[in-house]
Amino acid sequence: MTDAGGDNAANGQEASGGPLAGLRVIELGSTVAGPFCARLMADFGADVIKVEQADGDTIRTFSHRKDGVSLYNASMQRGKRIASINLRTDDGRELVRRLCYGADIVVENFRPGTLERWGLGYEDLSKANAGLIMVRISGFGQDGPYAPRGGYGVVCEAVSGLREITGDPDRPPPRVATSMADYIAGLYGAFGAMMALNGRHRTGRGQIVDSSLFEGSFSFMEPHVPVFQQLGIVAERAGPLLPGNAPNSIYPSRDGRYLVMAAAANGVFARLVDAMGKPELASDPKFSNGVARAENQVEIDGLIAEWSTTLDLEDLEKILAEAKVPAARIYTVEDIFNDPHYWARDMLVQVDEPTLGPVTVTGVVPKLSQTPGAVRWAGRGIGADTADVLSGTLGLDAAEMQRLEENGIVAGITPRKDS
Secondary structure, three states, rough: OOOOOOOOOOOOOOOOOOOOOOOOOEEEOOOHHHHHHHHHHHOOOEEEEEOOOOOHHHHHHOOOOEEEHHHHHHHHHEEEEEEEOOOOOOOHHHHHHHHHHHEEEEEOOOOOHHHOOOOOHHHHHHHHHHOOOOEEEEEOOOOOOOOOOOOHHHHHHHHHHHHHHHHHHHHOOOOOOOOHHHHHHHHHHHHHHHHHHHHHHHOOOOOEEEEHHHHHHHHHHHHHHHHHHHHHHOOOOOOOOOEOOOEEEEEEEOOOOOOEEEEHHHHHHHHHHHHHHHHHHOOOOOOOOHHHHHOHHHHHHHHHHHHHOOOOOHHHHHHHHHHHEEEEOOOOOHHHHHHHHHHOOOOOEEEOOOOOEEEEEEEOOOOOOOOOOOOOOOOOOOOOOHHHHHHHHOOHHHHHHHHHHHOEEEEEEOOOOOO
């Protein structure tokens, strides 16, 4: 698309390419869901311009820092141009409006109604840019009685039902130690944007992609919904088990580690019990088929645990691999860094960061054979690309940019060290 400044979407990128090269994305989101959605597009070549306030995205305060640099930000904002523009001012909103007029996709995750109050809602922007696609990520969606509620991931996980089925049955439901609901909603948002782009190829018009945190998490409740409707069974926490599927759990090793194993299919189960030195279990009526094993899940898991605790983890892995039984240790991050498969699949990628030097981030998913994505650079500091965006994309001269900075409309024209 043609933007207000007349440059192409590759402006400001050290490396172009990827299936989304030529697309411009304006990210107005913060924290995890919106930035993750836009980061996926950046990985595949889109020119993503992140609009950030002068005090920085909240994600810069998450997790650990080194030498003043947010390590989470180095990964989450990778491949993006970072422009610091004050959305709480009229002049700032006008700059963002001009950016959106020249964009293909806008990603936002404010509370519903916020952009409309700022004159940046889809109805306003699409009048000047009919092909615009707006990905709107929120806690509970853009309409419905819960739409005005704050959309934090942990709250939306609770409402979705996903939290209730997580953990051990004799303990309160724990959280996964990552922003699960945000990542799911961001992924659905990016998927929706690609479908909307395909629709635009046919009609020339964009549309709104409405991705909510609670709905994304609820979609993972798929197996439990018809069961409740038809049988009245309420899904409960099952700990490491997969109810109705056995053996499929975690098993302890002699050296205090844990291994997960999935051997519910008849053929796999036969290979497992043969490796255990108890081939007769495959013909035992209590374990001879999947239904019988599910009905006697506690007993068969107990027998496997008795065997697994006689061996150290590495020996267990070797025996099960030779028997072609799907199994793996419960990996730590250290295990991941030591695993050659991660490196062979480019799932650990090193990129340079001005302060940190080489920093390792997660690789690009999925793998495309002809137009693969790439991690082009680590997440940059606050306002690192403000001058580039204002001059190259919007065509502002140096005097105007200086005026905007002096009036608190933008930041980053004068370099700063914040990350």
